[in-house]
Amino acid sequence: MQPLAEPITKLIDAFSQLPGIGPKTASRLTYFLLRSDESIALNLAQALQELKANTLFCSVCFNxxxxxxxxxxxxxQRDHALICIVEEPLDVQAIERTREYHGVYHVLHGAISPVEGVGPDDLKIAELLARIQASSTGAEGEGRVPIREVLLATNPNLEGEATAMYIARLIKPLGIRVTRLARGLPMGGDLEYADEVTLGRALAGRSEI
Known part of the structure; x- marks a missing residue:
C-alpha cells in the first residue's frame, strides 16, 4: 500500500486527538479540506490561531x-449576590439560553471523580471560597456585593452530586443560602445537552439542600 503524504497523515492524527472523532471521521475531514476551496482551510487555520491567542479565563468566574x-x-445589571456553580464553560451557555437566570457564575472546570484522579484541589473550589470571602470583606466603594445565595448547577450524575455536596458542606457554615437545581434534569445526563424548557423549569424550581 502506498504511504500517505506526510501533511495528510499529520492532519488526520491532529483531528483524531479531538474528542468524539475517530480515525475514519478524521480521514473524512482531512480529505474534505484537501478537496475544498483553499479559503475554507485558511479560515479554519486562522480561527484556530485566534482561539488560542484571543481567549482567556476570567479572573473572577473562570469562564x-x-x-x-x-x-x-x-x-x-446582573445579580452579583447570586452565584451559579457549573462544571464547564458550556454549562454557562446552556443556562444563559434559558433567559431565566440573571446572576453570575463560577466555573469549576470539572467535577470530583476519584476514579479519574480528580479531587477538590484540581477544581476552582478554593477560588470560589476566596471569592465569597472577598465579597463579604470588601469595602462598599469597591463595588463588592456580599454573596446571598450559591446555586449548585453541577451535572445530575454521581460526580456532579458528590461535587455539589462537597461544596455545600463548605459554604453552608458561612451563613449563605445553598440551593440545587430542581430534579427537572435527567439523572446521568450532562447540563449542556438539556433543552431550554427543562433547564428553565429546573432553575425556577431550585431547592435548598
Whole structure:
C-alpha cells in the first residue's frame, strides 16, 4: 500500500486527538479540506490561531472569555449576590439560553471523580471560597456585593452530586443560602445537552439542600 503524504497523515492524527472523532471521521475531514476551496482551510487555520491567542479565563468566574473580567462579571445589571456553580464553560451557555437566570457564575472546570484522579484541589473550589470571602470583606466603594445565595448547577450524575455536596458542606457554615437545581434534569445526563424548557423549569424550581 502506498504511504500517505506526510501533511495528510499529520492532519488526520491532529483531528483524531479531538474528542468524539475517530480515525475514519478524521480521514473524512482531512480529505474534505484537501478537496475544498483553499479559503475554507485558511479560515479554519486562522480561527484556530485566534482561539488560542484571543481567549482567556476570567479572573473572577473562570469562564472562557475574550476580556477580563468577562462580559457577565462586568455587567452591573446582573445579580452579583447570586452565584451559579457549573462544571464547564458550556454549562454557562446552556443556562444563559434559558433567559431565566440573571446572576453570575463560577466555573469549576470539572467535577470530583476519584476514579479519574480528580479531587477538590484540581477544581476552582478554593477560588470560589476566596471569592465569597472577598465579597463579604470588601469595602462598599469597591463595588463588592456580599454573596446571598450559591446555586449548585453541577451535572445530575454521581460526580456532579458528590461535587455539589462537597461544596455545600463548605459554604453552608458561612451563613449563605445553598440551593440545587430542581430534579427537572435527567439523572446521568450532562447540563449542556438539556433543552431550554427543562433547564428553565429546573432553575425556577431550585431547592435548598
Amino acid at each position: 472562557i472569555a475574550d476580556r477580563d473580567p468577562c462580559a457577565i462579571c462586568a455587567d452591573p
